[in-house]
Structure formats: C-alpha cells, structure tokens
Amino acid sequence: MRLNVAIGADHGGFEMKQELIRRLSGSLDIVDKGAHEFDANDDYPDYVVQVARAVAEGEVDRGIIICGSGVGACVAANKLPGVRASVCHDTYSAHQGVEHDDLNVLCLGARVIGVEVATELAVAFLMARFSGEERHIRRLEKVLALERESLRRQEDAVSDSELEPEEPIEETDNDTD
Ligand code: RB5
Numbered sequence: 001m002r003l004n005v006a007i008g009a010d011h012g013g014f015e016m017k018q019e020l021i022r023r024l025s026g027s028l029d030i031v032d033k034g035a036h037e038f039d040a041n042d043d044y045p046d047y048v049v050q051v052a053r054a055v056a057e058g059e060v061d062r063g064i065i066i067c068g069s070g071v072g073a074c075v076a077a078n079k080l081p082g083v084r085a086s087v088c089h090d091t092y093s094a095h096q097g098v099e100h101d102d103l104n105v106l107c108l109g110a111r112v113i114g115v116e117v118a119t120e121l122a123v124a125f126l127m128a129r130f131s132g133e134e135r136h137i138r139r140l141e142k143v144l145a146l147e148r149e150s151l152r153r154q155e156d157a158v159s160d161s162e163l164e165p166e167e168p169i170e171e172t173d174n175d176t177d
Helices: 014-024 044-056 071-077 093-100 115-127 136-161
Strands: 003-009 029-032 063-069 083-087 107-109
Touching: 003 014, 003 044, 014 029, 014 063, 014 115, 044 063, 044 071, 044 107, 063 071, 063 115, 071 083, 071 107, 083 093, 093 115, 093 136, 107 115
Parallel strands: 003 029, 003 063, 063 107, 083 107
Antiparallel strands: none
16 A cells, blocks of 8 residues: 655755655655745745644655754644654664654755655655554653643643633722722
C-alpha cells in the first residue's frame, strides 16, 4: 500500500519541497499543503499547521515540513497534540525516530542540507515503522501521558477563567447601608 504523505514549506524550504515532490511522487501519494508559490514574506507556521493537522487527524500517514533550518517547523508542529516532529539531518535519527519514538513528522532545513541528503532522509523516515517493542511502547505511553496532562491543565485553566467575572466588581464608598 502506498504511503499518504503531507508536505509543506515556507519560502526557506519552497524549492526543496518542489524537488522532493518531483522525486517522491512516483512511489507515494503526496498532498502538497503549500506554499503553492514562492513568497519571500510568508510565515512557516501557516504551512506547518496544515501538515501537522493532516497528520494529527489521520488524513495522512506521515508529514514532512521544510523551512530554513527545520527548527521553526519542528517547534510549531509539536504544538499540535498527536504530532511527534523532529529535525533529523542524519539517516540514523530519521529512521530510529520512527522505530523507537513513533516520529510522524520529519522537519528539514533547506539552508542546512542539500536535496540529495534530504531525499535520503525522507526515504529513511518513510520506510521506517514503529518497532512495537514493549520498551518503546512504554516510553511512548509516558510521552502521551505528558501530552494528556498538558491538555488537562489547559482545559482546567480555561474553565477557571470562565468562572471568573469578566469585569471585577468595584467597591464604592457610597454604600447606604
Ligand atoms: C525564514 O527566513 C526562516 O526563519 C524559517 O524558514 C525557518 O528557518 C525557521 O526556523
């Protein structure tokens, strides 16, 4: 079965994204989440969110995001629950991240590596499968528990703020009783 992969990039990664699509679309189903044209003023979170959502919501199996360094893409992608993203600029990390940590988004820096290395990294990442070994499941469960805890805290903070009055009731000194 062909893998379904979402790919996105800002201006820093635009050319590399186009080339990776050309090279990989023969063997993958690729969904291009933009940018769809080069815009030197665009912002990576706008494309990161498209790829990260597609992965988190199960629209695709994996995601690849490219920016200048890969760092901004990685930081932003990891804000979405269900996403496990990392910059990997060596092939060991690109496959081991999937095998041990169930990495589902690969972030690349087009100002750091060339397209040949990027292609090899993408292939290593996409060919890898989570090991399913007990110790890796145990560690992943601990990571997922941290994510659930963080979501619970956010929900609690929202419901606490809903309990607070919007406008503080001001005390006045002209009370009559
Ligand atoms: C854009 O100039 C650059 O900051 C962005 O592509 C990325 O490298 C951020 O991490």
